[in-house]
Amino acid sequence: MKPGLPSSAERSDARRPALWLLRHRNGSVAALTLIAVALHLALRFGFRSQPRLYDAPLLLALGAGGLPLIVELGRKAIRREFGSDLLAGISILTSLCLGEYLAGSIIVLMLSGGEFLESFAMGQASSVLRALAKRMPSSVHRKAPSGLEEVSFSAVRIGDQVVVFPHETCPVDGVVVEGHGEMDEAYLTGEPFRIRKTVGTSVLSGAINGESALTVRATRLAEDSRYAKIMAVMARAEQERPRLRRLADTLAVYYTPAAIALAGATWLFTGQPVRFLAVLVIATPCPLILAIPVAIIGAISLCARRSIIVRTPAALEQVSQCRTAFFDKTGTLTYGKPRLTELSVAEGFSRRKVLKVAAGLEHYSKHPLARAILAAARKEGIAPPEASEVREPPGQGLTGVVEGLQVRITGRSQLTGAEIEEAKLPPSSGGLECILWIGGRYAAACRFRDAPRRESRSFVAHLGPKHQFHRTILVSGDRESEVRYLAEQVGIREIHAGQTPEEKLTLVRKETARVKTIYVGDGINDAPAMMAATVGMAIGQNADVTAEAADVVCLENSLRKIDEFLHISRRMRRIALQSGVGGMLLSLCGMLIAAGGRLTPVEGAIAQELIDILAIGNALRAALPPRTLHDV
Template sequence: MPNRITSVHWLKATVKFLWGKKDVGIALLALICIILYLLLCLGAQQPTEGAERVLWGAMLIGGAPLLIELLIGVVRGQFGSDLLAGMSIATAAALNEPLAGTLVVLMLSGGAALESFAVKKASSALEALAKRMPSVAHRKVDNSLVNIAIDKIAIGDLLVVLPHECCPVDGVVVQGHGSMDEAYLTGEPFQISKSVGSAVLSGALNGNSALTVQAVRLAQDSRYARIMQVMQQSQQQRPQLRRLGDQLGMAYTPLAIAVAAAAWIYSGEALRFLAVLVIATPCPLLIAIPVAIIGSISLSAKRGIIIRDPVVLERIGTCKTMIFDKTGTLTYGKPSLVEQIVAPSLSSNEVLSLVASLEQYSKHPLATAVIQRARANGAVLIGAESVQERPGQGMSGKVGDRLVRVTSTKQLLAQQPDLLPLLPPASTGLECVVVIDHEYAATYRFRDEPREESASFIGHLSPKHGFEKLLLVSGDRHSEVAYLASQVGITQVYAGKSPEEKLQIVREHTAHGGTVYVGDGINAAPAMLAA
């Protein structure tokens, strides 16, 4: 008995799922009815009345919603390659040819089902963004934490952002010290140090330390929510792109109808009209295009590329402008040690070995960059003692018999201003200072380096694919953006741009021709929707 109940529930759930996916349900119905018709006709010289009723049921149940959609499209001036299929179904019903009509229903609904699957496989950008944000926040009340819904946060509330959580609202740090990853929001590739008084953005990913934040905006007014709103507006304002098959169908359909009408008039048999319509129904376009789209999406996904809208696969060949985001797209999205300025009395390998030996006790991204460079150089790391990492003060410890300290230029000069003449000129990028035995030892500079293949990829776009404009747009500092552009071969750059400004840049270029936007990160999402 339980097995029977389980089977019934499974059957009901399956039917509900299939009919919830209209095109899938119609295609399966048509296929099953055609198979049943062929089985009923086995051994019979003529199709039986019962067999034809099966086809009539499939053609009417499956064809009616398809025809209604086509009629609505024709009224709106939106029709293409599927119009011939709709006319074939209607003509088959009028001439009592249910087999021909059901076959066309199968082709039309099957192609639509495959295309729906492709769109589903591409996923929804807005849903993915919404899932990133936490659904609750931790409000600090006296000495305890109370979980509240995001929309219940009031300005002035004290909220605790736990390690590795997304910040729920824009605010200011009032207690604690740590770092946050804002790359998806601002384009800044490095984790940003946060201490008392630091501003934090909703959607930023917290590091390893809990922070107490005072809300300065409501959730719906915060940075992350504004990006979501811009995305929704961009999606609504995005012009409707016609599929390649529809464009071909608009020119091909009138010609096919004219030929079918001529065959009817010449022969005097209405069946000839149906025959020409069925033959002219563009089965390759109805089936092959969705299959090709699914294959392209699957192949792209294996290479880490998510295609939001399958239509771009048909339109990308006509685009002449390509706009690139910086962090994580043309770069690795993580810092690399690119320059070591060492005091004359020391060797770079000796200093690097000492610093890496100390930094192996830290989880800071710059520490990871130093350790990677040291290991690449074959340095031997040894243990450190008395390791201390104070918030905002850097890191210090004893490596062997040497006292090693790694800190910022600002902190060093605040404590040892006499070392200023020994320091190199300040750079606009990210850097740290190394002090060994209380003496200046080195300055390390870091950058988010371009991917190994970025320059060659940029270089082949114009000669091989006809792109006339290549732009780099980023929320990062101008010096960093200009450096990357010079490394990969892009001459036109926009630096320090917010998601709203990126969106405006894309719209300006899209107004003059097809534009491709390549990026990753939430801060690039509105611009990607508009391209």
């Protein structure tokens, strides 16, 4: 970061009041307008006041809500942007010119209410992430020459040592320098899984400490920590506009000119500008402005109740149009819980000794193979010994000291030619593999198999007939033999094995340029491809980077949740279109009645409110769970 520039966290903090005001401005305008209309009616009919007096609240509401809209519409007109709110702006301006202040105020109420609902939908998209962020402590116990001192979270610097008390949330990303214990990282994995921590192991901000105090050396600044990433996710989720809202603008491209033409023709043939206003008032496309955000909120709420977090509401519209599905292998189509199926022990080592040493080191790892080794050790009654100096550099395996011996667990591809020749490794075969070195000598080769999920085959088989997917592709960094084996098990014909994150990204980008795509994965190496797809879905929240890249996060490790999201999305889109198009057809009938002189502007506004109630009532169905939400 350049000197003198604000950090990302500081910029986020600076933006937060502006975001809050943007979200709540429309709500304030709607509340003010509602009060103004009520006060107008009370003064007009309750106290029989003079027109100047009972119109004053309406003029205030029009000034606060209507004039800013008209100014904004003028700017859009200069840019040749005409959306679903154009008719509303023309109606407000005409009502001011004709003195029909009540009709204009009702339109302001409908518009501001719709915009508030839309911003509320955006807020719902990041509500779970916001709850996670609130868990972070506001102060940190930092070690100083005089003892522990309480400092603010942002005051921590790289190299500072902080003490995390029992049951506290870890405030920094760092490395343990004193103490032994456990941390609960369920906020990343979605599962209650505790990770052992000892001197040399890494810790993540946001993890909850166990029973023992730990001293941690900070390795990242506050703005670069896990916490700061979550805050950045929240900011982006709040600022993004739902794409389905733009569907309303698309429909308005055809509806708006027709409504203006009918209103203009009415004025031309009758010579009555009031009829022009009456037609425009009832023509205001509030079913588009109101009902679609309501449907979005309802679908987001239903997803949240089903443990599906929708971070990008546009995904609700786009996923039903996706025609190619990409799937990661481990942890997505498989359980991500491989079993140890073969242990080839080198001469000079015993099976029990190898399992004991490996389990002692793997106790400090989150890798799926670590759990397989620990499970095998438990099955044979072996208690894992303590380990120290544990290191796990990305892509380089796991190293540490167990019972005074230097231990290394790595993959075949990480070995040098001399090491391979020295070890005389058994031939490579299908399945996962890791190589164990003890005291600088080759000790054993471990083979694993990861079983496909019970529902994987039926889920893959139903994507075409039930959800109109034309291609299903399995991509993985694993060897081709292992990837092909799984593809045969789950019924996928097209595979891409041995893929690096960059190669996955290129593959997804190429396909997304042709058709809309969905990418489902659970690992950090899936994040780039997930962002390149039309809709990215993370399953299980195994990594914060993956959740940050995903449009949708399924908190449960189940493909059924993917199917539920597909059903909720398709149903939401259908309900939204029913509400929007149905409301416009009713408005069209009302426009014809108003053109015939049967409705005044105020009566037209009231009729439009009744249409809104019908449209919104239908849109609320998106929040109600149907009888079934999945096919698998």
